[in-house]
Amino acid sequence: MTTSTTSESSAAAPLLDLRALVVAVRRRRRLWYSMALLGLLIGAAVAVLLPPPPTAVTKVLVAHQEDQPNDTGTLIRTDVEVLGTTRVADKALQSLKSRENPEDFMRTYRGTGLTNNLLRIDVTGDSDAQAVARAKALADAFIAIHVGRMREAAKAEAQALLDQRDRMRVELDQVNKAIGDRSPGSDQKASASNESLFSRRAELTSRIADFDQRAAQARTGTPRIVSGTQIVDAPHAVHHSLPKAAATNAAIGLVLGLVLGLALAALGTVVADRPVLRREIAANLGASVIAELRGAPRRWSVPWQRRRARTARERLTTVLARTVRGSAEPVSLLELGCARSASVIALDLAETLKTDGPVMIVDGLPGPQLADRPQKPGGPSVVGGERAAEVSHEGRRFGVGSVAPGTAWTDLPYLGGRTVLVVRAGHSSAAWLHTVARQLADLSIAVIGVVLIDPDPRDRTDGTLWDGPHTASRGHDERAARQNGAGRRRTEQLPVWAARVPDSDQEAR
Structure with missing residues (x-):
């Protein structure tokens, strides 16, 4: 029942814990x-x-025949595209008397529509003078081509209106010839036909006058466009401030x-899946967090931080000394990602225990943290892990080892039958924490608790396992069963690593 409940709770856990993600990123x-x-x-x-290369800029006011107050910028965007054509570039190069390829020249400038009628031209060159000359040539070429297009459009429109007027005049001449010298009331029988001819003549006369007026307006609009399209901001070099x-x-x-x-x-x-919250570390290791310590103090740390860290170390040393004194078998400190902190804790513990008599530290750390430490008169003696089985059991003795990847698991029982895990938060993945818990359980090494090194200061999660003893459940029960001579079935809630084992494997174990 307990196993299934834990499995369900593990399966119902979110795939991504935002709190843990924020803490890990921080x-x-x-x-x-x-x-x-x-x-x-x-x-x-x-x-x-x-x-940036030398740059010159100029602004051109562009007048359009079709200017409207509600224009959305379509006309000025058309002008920008016209500026980026080979026709404008070739004309500008001709005025500069340059043999540069128009396609290459087009890459050195760009146009930007500031308003419906204001165009800005940015040009780069090898020098400020060259950039200014290029900007002037481009502006003149664009204005010439724009004015030419407007003139041609106005001329074509006026010519179309005049052609239409001429056709009306031909038809008017035909109507006048049909009317002849007849007056509107000369013939009563043909009055209806005469009235139609006179009405048609009046209509044609009006339309001819209208076409003449529109053609004149089309020709009149060209000077406005010519005078309205001009350079309003003379080309000048842009000075860059470094x-x-x-x-x-x-x-x-x-x-x-x-x-x-x-x-x-x-x-x-997300990829590494390294727990940083005390709640996750305790759940993955199957042991409660009994203490927290900051990492090794830095030289630039403020005095009150060093004093706070020293107080926490003294409190932890007192708890560990009480545990060692009350234990009937050796106790070990096993580090994971914090060998230096584990060696400092071991030395503090040895200094506290030396008042009871000789103290021996069995060094199982992979590094030289304890092995290269000079021996002081009256201080604790340090022996290597390979001599753990040969040393005398007189006095106080505890071991210091590691459960990092590459650990010789079979050597850990020589360091102590009970252990305190010294784990750096966020150092190892959840899979390796599961491996550590399972290996210690297989070796029947009871985990007293976890000392968390360098925890997140804003972590407010609970690192206590309330549904079971503060030890690795499986190792504790198997040890108790062998001591009592009976295989008692455990009933407390299993840790996360044990809950994920298939039911067949748990029964086999």
């Missing part, structure tokens, strides 16, 4: 701080090492680097 602040700083430096370096460009690029690089760093930190957290 813990990896060195990564996104570094990425933000790198982006800032790259942005500033780009501004210094890759300055400090301003460096500050702008640095700010952009800082933001992009920060975003990239946060994304990498979040992605790495």
Whole structure:
């Protein structure tokens, strides 16, 4: 019943814990701080090492025959596209007497529509003088082509109106010839026909006058367009401020680097699946968190932080000394990702226990944290893990080892039958925490609790397993069963790593 309940709760757990994700990303602040700083430096370096080419700018006021107050910018966008054609580029190059390819020249400038009638032209060159000359040539070429297009359009429109007027005049001449010298009331019998002819003549006369007026208006609009299309801002070089460009690029690089760093930190957290909350670490190891310590104090830490860390170490040392004194079998400290902190805790514990008599530390750490420590008169003696079975059992004795990947698991029982795990938060994956818990249970090493190193200061989760004893459940029960001579079936809630074992495997065990 308990196993199924735990399995259901594990299956119902969310695939992504946002709180754990935020905590893990915040813990990896060195990564996104570094990425933000790198982006800032790259942005500033780009501004210094890759300055923008000499640039000139000019503005042209463009008048259109079809200008409307409610125009949405279609006409000016058309002008921008016309500016980017080979016809304009070729005309500008002719005025510059340059043999440059128009397609290549088009890559050195661009047009931007500021309003419905205002066009800005940005041109780059090898020097400020060349950029200004290119801007002037482009503006003149565009104005000439634009005015030419408007003139041709007006001329074509006027000619179409005049052709229509001439056709009306031919028809009017025919009507006048049909009327002849007749008056409207000369013949009563033909009065209806005469009335129709006179009405048609009046209509044709009116339409001819209208076509004459519209043709005149079409011709009159061209001078307005010619005079209205002009350069309103003379071509001039754009002066770039290096400090301003460096500050702008640095700010952009800082933001992009920060975003990239946060994304990498979040992605790495999801992929690595390294628990950082005390609730997750306790659940994966099947043991409660009994104490927390900050990492090794830094040189720049403030005095009250060092004093707070020293107080926490003294409190933990007192708890561990009481545990060692009350234990009938040796106790060990097994580290995971914090060998230095584990060695400091072991030395503090030895200093506390030496008042009871000789103290011996069995060093099973892979590094030189304890092996290279000079022996002091009256201090604890340190022996290597390979001599753990040969040393005398007189006095106090405890071991210090590691459960990091590559651990020789069969050597751990020589360090102690009971252990305190010293684990760095966010160092190992959930899968490896499961492996540690299962291996210790298989070796019948009871886990007293977990000392969490460098926890997140904003972590408010509970690291206590309330549904079972504060030890690795499986190892504790198997040891108790062998001592009592009976295989008692356990009834407390299993830890996460045990709950995920298939029922057939649990029965076999």
